[in-house]
Amino acid sequence: xxxxxxxxxxxxxxxxxxxxxxxxxxxxxxxxxxxxxxxxxxxxxxxxxxxxxxxxxxxxxxxxxxxxxxxxxxxxxxxxxxxxxxxxxxxxxxxxxxxxxxxxxxxxxxxxxxxxxxxxxxxxxxxxxxxxxxxxxxxxxxxxxxxxxxxxxxxxxxxxxxxxxxxxxxxxxxxxxxxxxxxxxxxxxxxxxxxxxxxxxxxxxxxxxxxxxxxxxxxxxxxxxxxxxxxxxxxx
Amino acid sequence: xxxxxxxxxxxxxxxxxxxxxxxxxxxxxxxxxxxxxxxxxxxxxxxxxxxxxxxxxxxxxxxxxxxxxxxxxxxxxxxxxxxxxxxxxxxxxxxxxxxxxxxxxxxxxxxxxxxxxxxxxxxxxxxxxxxxxxxxxxxxxxxxxxxxxxxxxxxxxxxxxxxxxxxxxxxxxxxxxxxxxxxxxxxxxxxxxxxxxxxxxxxxxxxxxxxxxxxxxxxxxxxxxxxxxxxxxxxxxxxxxxxxxxxxxxxxxxxxxxxxxxxxxxxxxxxxxxxxxxxxxxxxxxxxxxxxxxxxxxxxxxxx
Numbered sequence: 001x002x003x004x005x006x007x008x009x010x011x012x013x014x015x016x017x018x019x020x021x022x023x024x025x026x027x028x029x030x031x032x033x034x035x036x037x038x039x040x041x042x043x044x045x046x047x048x049x050x051x052x053x054x055x056x057x058x059x060x061x062x063x064x065x066x067x068x069x070x071x072x073x074x075x076x077x078x079x080x081x082x083x084x085x086x087x088x089x090x091x092x093x094x095x096x097x098x099x100x101x102x103x104x105x106x107x108x109x110x111x112x113x114x115x116x117x118x119x120x121x122x123x124x125x126x127x128x129x130x131x132x133x134x135x136x137x138x139x140x141x142x143x144x145x146x147x148x149x150x151x152x153x154x155x156x157x158x159x160x161x162x163x164x165x166x167x168x169x170x171x172x173x174x175x176x177x178x179x180x181x182x183x184x185x186x187x188x189x190x191x192x193x194x195x196x197x198x199x200x201x202x203x204x205x206x207x208x209x210x211x212x213x214x215x216x217x218x219x220x221x222x223x224x225x226x227x228x229x230x231x232x233x234x235x236x
Numbered sequence: 237x238x239x240x241x242x243x244x245x246x247x248x249x250x251x252x253x254x255x256x257x258x259x260x261x262x263x264x265x266x267x268x269x270x271x272x273x274x275x276x277x278x279x280x281x282x283x284x285x286x287x288x289x290x291x292x293x294x295x296x297x298x299x300x301x302x303x304x305x306x307x308x309x310x311x312x313x314x315x316x317x318x319x320x321x322x323x324x325x326x327x328x329x330x331x332x333x334x335x336x337x338x339x340x341x342x343x344x345x346x347x348x349x350x351x352x353x354x355x356x357x358x359x360x361x362x363x364x365x366x367x368x369x370x371x372x373x374x375x376x377x378x379x380x381x382x383x384x385x386x387x388x389x390x391x392x393x394x395x396x397x398x399x400x401x402x403x404x405x406x407x408x409x410x411x412x413x414x415x416x417x418x419x420x421x422x423x424x425x426x427x428x429x430x431x432x433x434x435x436x437x438x439x440x441x442x443x444x445x446x447x448x449x450x451x452x453x454x455x456x457x458x459x460x461x462x463x464x465x466x467x468x469x470x471x472x473x474x475x476x477x478x479x480x481x482x483x484x485x486x487x488x489x490x491x492x493x494x495x496x497x498x499x500x501x502x503x504x505x506x507x508x509x510x511x512x513x514x515x516x517x518x519x520x521x522x523x524x525x526x527x528x529x530x531x532x533x534x535x536x537x538x539x540x
Contacts (some may be wrong), residue, residue: 036515036527055527057515074527076514077498095529096495115495115528134495134532152531224530 001024011039022046023203036076041069049084058095061088062106080107083124089197096133099126102143108197118145121162127193129202137164137215139176146190148198148206156215158235160222164215165190167206175235176221182214238404238419239266239390240499242510243520244487244538245383253375256373258382258520259388261483262509263369265516269419273403274372275364277415277485279346282358287337287412289329290361293399294350305347308358324375325365326354327402337412345504352401354439357413359484364403384540385487387510388481389417396442406446410437411453411482412511418445419512420476420497428473445523448479463537470533479528480510488537497530502527508538 002021006014014031018041021029031052034040037055041050044067052060055073065084074092078100086105095112100116102124112130119138127146134152137145140162150168157174165182173179182190190209198206220231241262243255259276267274280288291306293299306327310318316337317332320340334340341353355362363376368391374378387395389404396402405415422428425444433439439446451473455465462483469479469490475497480489489510491499506523509517514527530536 013412036513036518037513038513055518057513072515076500093528095498095500111526112528115532133529217428 002029004029004034006035006037006040006150007033011037013087014040015042018044018050021085022048034071034073034130036073038076041067054113055092061086065087066105069179069181074111075109079109080105085124086108093130094128097222099124102126104143106197110198110227112149112203113147117147118143118162125193127197129198131168133173137177139160140164146193146212148194155218158221159217165209166215167212170213170215173215177215178218180214180216182210182212187212237269237270237392238417238512239263239497239516240419240480240510240512241266241388241389241419241516241520242385242387242417242482242487242508244385244482244508245506246284246538246540247369247506248510253303254379254381254387256378257381258509259386259537260379261371261520263388263390263517264512265373265519266513267369270390271368272393272398273366273391273400274369274389275362275391275403275405276376276378276381276386276388276419277360277362277417277482278354278373278378278381279357279359279482280361280381282484282522285333287331287334287340287356288356288361289331289337289344289356291327291329291344292354294348295325295399296357296505297327301350302351303529306344306351307441308346309347309354310332324363324365324445328361338409341409344351345462346511347419347514350516352397353409355415356409357407357484360407360413362405362415364389364405365400365404366398372461373526385482387415387417387482387487395421395444402441402443403445404445406443408449408453409451411456414456414481416424416445416449416452416479416481417481418448418479419499420478420492422447422473422477425475425477426524445506447484449472451504452481461537462486462488462535463535466535466537470535478512485540486537487499487539488535489530490535491530491532493533495530499530500527501530501536522537 036055043063047066047067049068050168055198057076057080061080071089071090075094077095079098080088089108099107104124106125113132115133116138117128123143130208131149141160148167153172157179187210242366337356420442462515478497
């Protein structure tokens with residue numbers, strides 16, 4: 001197992017060393033003392049595991065393709081932003097814009113997520129064990145967004161084909177977001193995802209998959225029709 | 237971008253009881269967000285009828301004539317009841333038994349148009365200057381300062397000039413012992429400024445953040461508590477704001493309805509720490525604790 005110590009070093013040097021160790025064949029690298037530094041492990045395109053021993057700053061795991069990140073602490077803004085594929089797991093909470101614009105892979109946040117979770121996601125899975133802030137799922141296009149706790153306001157606003165599941169209360173649905181009855185298959189796949197990514201203790205505190213609310217786009221904003229001008233006025 | 241940081245020692249016996257040291261370390265962690273200027277507002281112990289004023293004696297290198305004018309004024313009105321020390325760009329003035337601090341500040345400023353009272357209060361002192369946190373520490377010995385709580389700022393100027401007066405924290409002459417730091421933009425600043433100027437309230441700068449201190453002091457003077465004032469700020473100030481506020485007894489934050497600027501907070505049994513990047517909190521305060529991002533429209537106030 002490789003090891004990179006962040007103490008006293010800038011993110012640029014740390015990232016260069018991570019990439020060098022990957023180049024030398026390390027597939028599991030432990031990052032010591034991340035100290036909430038920004039941009040750690042950005043754009044790693046190899047299927048390696050990065051084990052970060054504390055909190056990370058902005059854009060951790062951004063633009064990655066296929067890597068596996070385990071963050072022992074919290075994450076700042078833009079966690080895993082625009083990732084193509086891989087798995088990013090945060091034990092603590094995540095700041096604004098977590099999993100924004102991801103195209104694939106899975107982001108798991110064991111704590112809470114702040115505002116703009118999974119906005120404009122184009123695929124992949126986002127799973128938050130706690131609550132999320134305002135405007136999660138805004139203009140999300142594909143993939144699955146799961147919030148086990150409560151959501152903030154404007155949830156799932158102006159979405160395309162992302163499917164959301166919420167275990168707790170939805171403070172307010174966004175424009176064109178509708179609650180749809182979940183199917184037995186939805187509940188089953190939700191239960192298996194929760195069992196796969198959450199700790200048994202964590203899972204026990206949450207409702208069964210079939211009790212999660214399913215939120216999808218009402219498709220009212222997909223095509224412009226001037227006869228529906230009033231809907232548009234409200235949406236904008 | 238700007239860096240904002242705050243520290244509130246709940247028990248008064250935090251092992252890192254030098255709030256100055258905590259604030260400077262946090263600001264160093266944030267300096268990449270804004271290298272133009274640095275400032276700190278700290279709250280020391282308040283003693284009887286003693287008041288503290290930080291007074292900027294102009295921008296010129298030679299401050300002796302302004303210092304002399306100030307000394308003459310003080311001898312005439314506070315003979316034997318004041319102490320003055322010169323420190324960096326400003327004079328630190330300790331006065332016994334000053335009845336009305338806003339009036340005293342106005343009279344000091346009337347001595348010369350170059351003189352500006354930077355902070356007034358029983359326990360508040362604001363020090364700020366152009367440059368890095370390390371330089372602020374060199375000038376004012378911030379890391380040695382003891383106290384109960386404080387807030388700090390590193391600035392990236394986007395809309396007004398870079399000098400001491402335009403730096404943060406800001407106080408308000410109409411309410412001693414109030415200080416704010418702000419990251420963001422107040423987009424209805426000009427309207428608010430016009431409103432207050434029509435009511436004869438002086439603006440010292442063209443920095444939009446100044447209006448936050450004036451707004452809050454106005455709300456509190458009208459009878460709101462700090463929490464109510466911060467909640468009404470959400471309705472009456474437009475734009476983006478992550479804002480930290482401190483008074484002699486209270487310490488809190490407000491985040492705008494769109495959560496456009498970052499703001500993180502951590503609370504343990506012994507302290508509350510606020511900053512717009514976790515890196516600042518972790519570098520100043522080692523240990524195991526959770527750091528959370530404040531939500532849109534979130535207001536929190538801690539009281540001593």
